Amino acid sequence: MSQLERLAEERLRLVPAYRPGVRGTGPASGKLSANEAPLGPAPAVRSALLSLQSMHRYPEHGAVTEDLARHAGLRADNIMLTNGSDELCYLLATLFLGPGRVAVIGSPGYQIDATVSLLSGAELRRVPLVDGAHDLPAMARAAHGASVIWLPSPHNPTGAVCDSDELERFLSDVPRDCAVVLDEAYRSFTDPGLRPDVVRLLREHPHLVVQRTLSKDWALAGLRAGYALASEGVIRALRRACSPFNVNSAALAAIQAALPEEGWRTMSVAQIRQERERLERELERLGFEYFPSQASFVTARIEHSRLAPELAVAGLAVRPGEDLGLPGWSRISIGWAPQMAQLRAALRRTAAHPTLIARRGEQLCPRVHRFA
Template sequence: MARLGELAMERVREVPAYRPGKAGTGSAAGKLASNEAPLGPAPGVRAALAGLGSVQRYPEQAELLERLAAHVDVRPDQLVLTNGSDELCSLIAGLFLGPGRIAVLGEPCYQIDASVSVLSGARLRRVPLREGGHDLPAMAEAAQGASVVWLPSPHNPTGVAADPRELAEFLAQVPADCAVVLDEAYRGFADPACRPGIAALLAEYPNLIVQRTLSKDWALAGLRIGYAIAAEPVADALRRVRPPFSVNSAALLAAEAALADPAWWSMSVARTRHERTVLESELDTLGVPFFPSQANFVTAELEYDTVAPALRAAGLSVRPGADLGLPGWVRISIGWAPQMALLRAVLRDALGGRTGSTEAVG
């Protein structure tokens, strides 16, 4: 008889273990490997957490749902709060996938999408990216007979966003009984022209599920709070399979305080977008190909082993592309200005012989 561990490994053999981004060791707090918000949350969030009172009672979500609904311009019954957006991936897989069903993903994909799909017993249809972005016509074709399409935009690990007009054309071609999961974890960093009108899309395509998180642009990664926006029947079904009280009181309190201070959000996002532009300009000068990013990171065609020692010596860390399905590339999270200045200097020294101009990939 097989031992329990062997039975467990048989189920998850195709699920790679998650490798978190490594922290830097320098005084500049140089962790540029996990797409975290360098400036942290708004002062009001810190004050709210410092004043967190008794925690003997279960969390109440109603107030945050009202505030969040107004923020994203939908009804509260179209929202589902989750313990980070990763929990939402598990809920969607549990609800719509299973043995004999099909999930469609880009290749490379956001790894949690593949992991929860495999764990559900579903079969995967992988559609290669095109110039770092989703090949939407090919994904629409792959969606025929499928149960879920996972569609992060801006995509991770490339940062490329789908064109909203092409996204609407894609949704029109997907069968109504196939869920399209539009993961907008990095929406806040995208150009306005790259942000689709979600309320209008949901009204026309009730098989759309929008996935968002407050980890990135709202700087609440350590508190784990995300949410779904969906048609009311789908949202109701997701709430029925979500564990009770999966979002804790501290996360709810911090989210309310964050949404109450949009000026901090605007400032933080603007600085990130500026530093992203400066980094892309530097990479272009050095002749390093990169994907044009709409996220808070830039993915560049650099061998990790070539640049990692120099970065490590400076106390900086970036994410190896091999961890993300992109061997031969690195993903560089956008940090605060002194970190990014140090990063650019290290890259100039490490790649001193590699000069000239190159266009961004795509």
């Protein structure tokens, strides 16, 4: 092994490799192992991409940034476009983390947050979830001496959302020199009353950074587009740290075309919420334990190795909980109606094996790496 390889291995020692969701094959084939939008983007977005004429020019972000800022209810100085939301994680880790610094994360957490923290050389404090939700008081205690808190809400992989009042208390309790990164990838799928007033929170809590992606309800996963909302000073720093032309022309054209298509997004989200509720009712009826979800997926206590053969009959695939820090569970992304009908049939076949049904009252999350 070369010296360069040894250096890389030392940095990667604690970083697990990312395993993407796989796609099934069959008459209702579907990738219910990745949280994608089953209906895809609006027709206007597809037309905009087909007519794109500026691929020989470097992309210009100005107009799209202005329009997205208005859509979010903020000024352009409070928003930055990113190459998917993952780029923002890397930028925040570059600016605020590093050797001798500390990041706080829920356990089990969203893998990219742990990855960028460990790659920076920072220490990672893991705070166990409680019934699938973030333990905000414990995370606030862990924040003392920390530089970043990663807070996906709704959370991936459980779909649990932070209560708005508790979130406000949490932001007040976290020291102002610790960035709170609120990842709202699944905001559109939550009940309206559970969505925090981000514009007010950003005004009152300058250490808050809001992370959003256009992969889910906007259905632009393949184009890698997202954005950050933060104070003017933090946005200035992020813009200095990011690479030039970080969002490509195709993504910019798609965002511009998708912005007025509120009706399409509303329809798409409504269908996902409807199928999510049907899935939860079926899980309840069959006796499977699951986390009530406010996201575009449901995570249930079902051994993936036993569920996968039943899904393979219909050409479907879901995400093993082992990939997400929840061994013994499976995360089921919401697909289009025919796929979900096949999924429910597979669950009914799986339920014929009584050992697969979790016993009520068992602990819902492994309590590992508790921070006191």
